[in-house]
Amino acid sequence: MEIKITHADNLTIELTGRLDTVTSTELADAVAKETITEKLVIIDFKNLEYISSAGLRVLLALKKQFTAEDRDFEIHNLNDVVKEVFNVTGFINILSVK
């Protein structure tokens, strides 16, 4: 998976490929390394193929961390497969999806 982080008005994390068992830790590591000062982080799923439960695990961890830090993130450009996963697991209820 390819992770591209851009600092602008908001921090944008662009993901390309699959967010699964192997790659989810890459995302966790990449975000951990980043000094985040922005209030809002945008995770762009435009080029994401699919997400598995391992990916959901990282997103939930991020959600907890951000909530604790009084920040939030939004997920943009979900494809149908990802949307379906969010729907059946209820992640659609706890993540800001645009």
Next chain:
Amino acid sequence: MKNTIKLKIITLGLIVSILAMAVSLVVSYFSYKNSLYDQFDGTIDKTTEDVDKRFKEEIWYGSDVVDEIKEIKEYVANNYTDNHDDPETFDTYDDKRHHYANKYPSIYALYGETFILYPALAEFLTKYKDIMSMLDTSVKVSGAKNAFICYYDETTSSLVQLVEYRVGNIDIKEIYYPGSHIAVSETPNQESSVVSKYSVYGKMQKTIPIYERDKIGEPEGLIAYYFIEYDYEKVEQEIQHTILIQFATLGATSVVLIILYVLGAHFLIIRNINKLKKASSDFADNLSANGEEIKTIEPGVKSNDELRTLSNTFVSMENSLINYINVIKEQTITEQKMNAELSVASKIQLEALPNKQYDDKDISVRAYIQSAKEVGGDFYDYFYLDETHLAFCICDVSGKGVPASLFMMRGKELIKSKLLSNNSIENVLYDVNNSLLNNNEEGLFITAYVGVIDLVKEELTFVSAGHERPFIITNEGIEQLKCNSNFILSGIKDFNYKSETIPFKKGTTIFLHTDGLNEAINAQREEFGYERILSSLDETKNLSLDEKISNLNNKLKEFVGDEEPFDNETLLFIQNINLELDEKYENPGFEVIEDYTNKFNNMFGFLEQKVKYEFGIIFDELLNNVVSYEKADVLTLEVNAKLEKDSIILTVSSNGQEYNPLLNKDKYIDKYSDDIQVGGFGVTIIKNLVDSIIYNRKDEKNVLTLTKKI
């Protein structure tokens, strides 16, 4: 300078005139020279006659001259010998001349230097004025060089010089002194005579005997001889001079004639030839200038001769050329048009053929077609008769080019339409054969291999109508199909084609080709042949259909080298796809997830993207579970995905401790809270993605079987 016609004419004229001149000179030299001599002899005869006549009067009739001669004779006989050294000595000849000129002025004035040489004689001669006067007269009258008088001495058989009279320059050696004895072989003629160049002196001489006369005038005794000597060299010179003038005149005439000849040749011939030359080069320039309309060029030869005829012929040749060029231009335009149409035809023809590659869940097709000409007679076709029957054919029309391609279109449409009408291949070919035989005056025919694959029974039913036998590629190996070869299509009316049926299991590939492949020849006139096909297929047995085609083509290219392809070449691979991905991993790590996912995507490439992503999630959840949680001495993970009708059946079995993930409750988050646990979403997701999921504990293995419609 180039060898122009002008130069040739001049050279020819020169050679001819020089030859003519030379011949005329040689001829005239001899005849003219002789006539000159004759003329000269005549003159001498005439003049000597005059002298003779005068002598007869003056010498014979008791003139003083005879007395003087007698006196001289006596004087010479008494006083002169051959020894005539000068009594006085002089340093130079000039001194001597001056001396005697002063001493004997009258003699010198009259006789020149001759007598100065003989001073004694000079003195003596002054006494004999008459004889000297006569000598002087005779020389002057006859135009001779000198005259002298000798008497013949019988005792010594020689002429004894008495007096001599000379004109012109004198060579001292030529002088005979008075009293000199000149030996002669015979007595001089006692009659008056002219001795020509053959005289004893080597000169032209006139000899006149001098007689003493009696009182009535009859000759009494021969006293002496009177010689008149002509200057032969001078005569020769005169003759040469005359001839030289004639030579010069001839030469000058020749030059003038040559000039006239060249001018004539120029105006009559060369000028017209140049006109022709210019016209032809102008015309040639016209020809090579593009675009412009080509015009006839008139050489304008006006002379009424062969050149005029040539000029007229040239003009008619120009007209023929222009006509011919116009015809060729039109033909070229037509040909270009036709070529353009042919390439369109070729495109249409190729477009009439189905795609060169086709994939669905059951069938994979790869085709290659290469025409030796713009349009060819090879074709292939494949189409579904219904959901479970794929029909295909590969055919080769005899001949090439437009006729073959038109016939091919006819054959292709006939076979397809009749097969689609649900007829058996046997009936189809029976009808097609008869249809093609109608209106086939060209006598074209088709070799064809027509087959139908039954995907359910996994069988292939086919008829080979005189076509190349195909190759069958299975996991067990590659072999050329042994089958009946029926008669060609459009061969014999009402021919009954016999079909055959062979198993055609999933995973089997049939390779068909036209004879353009196996009969392709190299520079050594060898055929590519079946062995090379077989070995190429063997090299690529585990590779894709695309690689099989490119390997065959590379091998063929390598084999034929630069040889122009003679025939059309068509290759057709049809694979009954065996879509089953069976992988076994021992002590797997997370990398097996990506491995299996990629292999699956390759094999089931025809699936929708969304479905492939969903399977990606399924593999990630299931394999992650096994790799993460199951334990065994040697943990063995087996994953099998296969296509069955419209579903993919996925079986994941592993030999870890018993674990049924389906027992877990579905997990769903309503709202956010800090204590949401991260695990347990995997099974929920999978259940949602598949149509059925079953867990079995079988042979100490956890076996999950999932079915997903595609």
